[in-house]
Amino acid sequence: MYIIQNALKNLVRNKGRNSLVGIITLFLILATTVALIINSTTKEIITDYKTRFGSKISFSVDFDKLMSENVGNQNGTMSVPSAPKITSEQYVQFADSKYLQSYQMDMLARIGIPQLQPVGGRMGGATFFGEDGEQSALSYDVKLLAYSDTDNLPDFSEGLRKIIDGTMFAGKNECIISSEFADLNGLSVGDTFSVTEVIGRQEITLKISGIYADATQATPDTIEGVIFLDGSSANRRNEILTVIDTLEQNFEMNNLAVNAEYELKSPDCLDSFTAEVREKGLPDVYIVTTDVESYNKIVSPVEGLSKISLLFMAVVLAIGGVILLLVTTMAIRERKYEIGVLRAMGMKKSKAAIMLMAEMVTITAICLLAGLGVGNALAQPVTDALIAGQIKTVGELSGGGQYLQNVQVHLTPEASFQIGSIALLLALLSSAAGVIFIAKYEPMKILSERN
Amino acid sequence: MGILTLDHVSYQYEGTRKKVLNGVMMDFDPGNLYVIMGKSGAGKSTLLSLISGLDLPTEGDVLFHGKSLKELNRDDYRAKSIGVIFQGYNLLTNATALENIILSMNISGSRIKDKKQFAMELLEKVGIDQETANRKVLKLSGGEQQRVGIARALSHNPDILIADEPTGNLDGDTEENIMGILQGLAHEENKCVIVVTHSKQVSKYADELWGGKSRNFGFC
Numbered sequence: 002m003y004i005i006q007n008a009l010k011n012l013v014r015n016k017g018r019n020s021l022v023g024i025i026t027l028f029l030i031l032a033t034t035v036a037l038i039i040n041s042t043t044k045e046i047i048t049d050y051k052t053r054f055g056s057k058i059s060f061s062v063d064f065d066k067l068m069s070e071n072v073g074n075q076n077g078t079m080s081v082p083s084a085p086k087i088t089s090e091q092y093v094q095f096a097d098s099k100y101l102q103s104y105q106m107d108m109l110a111r112i113g114i115p116q117l118q119p120v121g122g123r124m125g126g127a128t129f130f131g132e133d134g135e136q137s138a139l140s141y142d143v144k145l146l147a148y149s150d151t152d153n154l155p156d157f158s159e160g161l162r163k164i165i166d167g168t169m170f171a172g173k174n175e176c177i178i179s180s181e182f183a184d185l186n187g188l189s190v191g192d193t194f195s196v197t198e199v200i201g202r203q204e205i206t207l208k209i210s211g212i213y214a215d216a217t218q219a220t221p222d223t224i225e226g227v228i229f230l231d232g233s234s235a236n237r238r239n240e241i242l243t244v245i246d247t248l249e250q251n252f253e254m255n256n257l258a259v260n261a262e263y264e265l266k267s268p269d270c271l272d273s274f275t276a277e278v279r280e281k282g283l284p285d286v287y288i289v290t291t292d293v294e295s296y297n298k299i300v301s302p303v304e305g306l307s308k309i310s311l312l313f314m315a316v317v318l319a320i321g322g323v324i325l326l327l328v329t330t331m332a333i334r335e336r337k338y339e340i341g342v343l344r345a346m347g348m349k350k351s352k353a354a355i356m357l358m359a360e361m362v363t364i365t366a367i368c369l370l371a372g373l374g375v376g377n378a379l380a381q382p383v384t385d386a387l388i389a390g391q392i393k394t395v396g397e398l399s400g401g402g403q404y405l406q407n408v409q410v411h412l413t414p415e416a417s418f419q420i421g422s423i424a425l426l427l428a429l430l431s432s433a434a435g436v437i438f439i440a441k442y443e444p445m446k447i448l449s450e451r452n
Numbered sequence: 453m454g455i456l457t458l459d460h461v462s463y464q465y466e467g468t469r470k471k472v473l474n475g476v477m478m479d480f481d482p483g484n485l486y487v488i489m490g491k492s493g494a495g496k497s498t499l500l501s502l503i504s505g506l507d508l509p510t511e512g513d514v515l516f517h518g519k520s521l522k523e524l525n526r527d528d529y530r531a532k533s534i535g536v537i538f539q540g541y542n543l544l545t546n547a548t549a550l551e552n553i554i555l556s557m558n559i560s561g562s563r564i565k566d567k568k569q570f571a572m573e574l575l576e577k578v579g580i581d582q583e584t585a586n587r588k589v590l591k592l593s594g595g596e597q598q599r600v601g602i603a604r605a606l607s608h609n610p611d612i613l614i615a616d617e618p619t620g621n622l623d624g625d626t627e628e629n630i631m632g633i634l635q636g637l638a639h640e641e642n643k644c645v646i647v648v649t650h651s652k653q654v655s656k657y658a659d660e661l662w663g664g665k666s667r668n669f670g671f672c
């Protein structure tokens with residue numbers, strides 16, 4: 002106990018020596034704090050962008066490959082070969098992957114409603130061409146739509162559609178219909194009606210769980226003077242909404258239209274995901290890509306900042322560490338005598354070392370507190386200045402564009418830990434010369450050399 | 453065999469060619485005041501350093517109660533069994549006189565409750581008043597520092613007291629006072645007191661006198 006007390010008294014007794022060590026340590030901790038705050042925040046931002054940005058999957062046709070594979074088919078006429086389609090079933094299968102963070106899928110079944118009337122009248126329905134280029138025109142009355150993300154249904158989240166009676170569908174074969182469609186057919190919540198998928202001809206019965214008011218534009222814009230006989234299926238008041246299960250479990254998957262968006266857990270999963278979807282039958286002519294390019298570009302100033310901050314810290318610590326070591330080694334003359342006296346009085350080597358370290362740890366702790374406070378305040382303006390510089394250089398190199406401009410830095414737990422470790426290291430460094438001295442010499446040598 | 457025995461003690465400083473001490477044989481008993489005299493540079497301070505366990509002899513042995521210091525814990529020996537008044541005082545110059553005494557008591561593991569009070573009494577005994585006691589050693593005169601050194605050597609009540617020119621910086625009256633205290637410790641408290649000096653005046657207090665022309669005890 003008296004060891005620590007004496008160490009604390011020594012702080013004041015040896016003001017001159019200690020303030021020099023303190024100033025150097027404070028400066029080092031300050032620089033470290035600013036650098037590490039910037040570094041850890043930018044790392045967070047980069048990881049965040051990586052997961053949000055560089056992970057959206059897209060399948061695109063590799064036209065060079067497509068053409069070369071179809072070279073044999075060329076018979077004088079110039080024709081663009083068509084790529085094999087990714088089937089709806091495959092889209093659903095691709096979604097089941099451990100490399101995905103999330104996916105969004107919507108499905109469409111084209112259905113007929115023989116016992117009911119579509120809004121706007123049955124105008125022969127829309128025609129479309131079936132799968133496999135079989136070119137058989139089929140007509141249908143209305144669209145039965147399903148979305149994987151039922152919490153964020155399009156138009157509902159924007160406020161254009163709203164449930165006004167009953168509730169949102171909850172399970173398989175439940176649906177919601179527009180108020181116009183309900184009024185026209187005299188339907189209300191709890192009623193059932195049957196629909197038929199027009200390609201596979203399966204008939205199912207849907208139960209109305211809710212009715213929505215629809216403020217979306219009913220039909221697509223028409224060009225003046227031209228009448229589109231698109232039929233009732235293009236009228237949005239006729240859209241019947243249900244859960245994915247209703248479509249997936251009742252109908253033949255490949256008779257449905259599927260739209261899917263996948264997001265990887267991280268861009269690094271791209272290769273594994275690609276291998277997986279190839280195995281699941283993705284045709285060779287498709288290439289799987291993520292939006293890494295634009296991610297890289299947006300993030301590049303921040304990445305530069307991250308590197309600069311680390312480099313800055315390394316240089317400052319290296320130079321400062323050497324200065325600290327020099328100063329404490331030079332101050333050893335005074336220390337030497339003190340150590341000699343204490344040892345002559347019978348203080349054990351270990352206690353003398355503890356006393357010296359307690360002194361340095363206290364100085365460092367004070368510097369750590371001050372450094373954290375001031376460093377925290379300085380980090381933001383320094384970041385702003387640095388990022389402006391980075392954007393300028395990157396912009397000159399790549400001809401401008403969109404970048405991350407506002408980087409809000411803050412003291413992360415990771416940075417606090419690192420700063421603490423470096424402070425500890427500095428404390429060890431500044432007591433190193435003294436401790437080595439204590440360990441090495443007998444008090445007689447220390448004292449006789451002075452006297 | 454006495455409390456302290458020097459058995460063929462030789463010492464050579466690192467990096468020098470000549471032995472400072474060569475085969476010194478001495479025996480010390482409690483209750484006596486020993487005075488060692490010798491020319492400057494003869495090796496008196498070196499000898500006292502070895503007695504106080506600041507280093508080990510290059511040859512021979514220092515025995516405390518018949519046990520070699522090589523086998524004893526010399527930190528404990530210094531802290532508890534021996535009190536040294538150094539020629540160069542060896543006080544912590546940035547601390548006050550009082551703090552120096554209290555620190556020494558702490559190191560020796562002293563059980564005294566009110567260390568401050570005890571230290572102050574000791575300082576008063578050697579003629580240091582309260583104001584002086586609370587001043588940094590740096591700001592004390594040579595004689596005052598010497599007296600603080602004496603108080604420190606007494607602070608942990610050691611069996612052996614060693615004094616290297618303890619009155620070198622003191623006037624005649626103070627010298628008498630200090631030597632009186634040391635003699636009292638030897639005769640009344642049965643301590644073993646060893647004093648090194650140039651002063652004929654001091655040598656008068658000796659129960660046993662070594663060195664000078666009286667006896668050659670191995671100084672080179």
Ligand SMILES: Nc1ncnc2c1ncn2[C@@H]1O[C@H](COP(=O)(O)OP(=O)(O)OP(=O)(O)O)[C@@H](O)[C@H]1O
Pocket residue numbers: 449450465466468472490491492493494495496497498499539
């Ligand atoms: N650290 C050292 N390294 C080398 N030689 C030393 C060292 N300390 C002392 N000496 C030498 O050892 C010899 C004895 O020194 P010591 O201090 O013991 O003499 P002393 O008898 O106490 O003299 P004085 O009466 O002047 O105090 C001297 O010649 C001195 O120069």
Ligand SMILES: [Mg+2]
Pocket residue numbers: 496497498539616
């Ligand atoms: Mg001497």
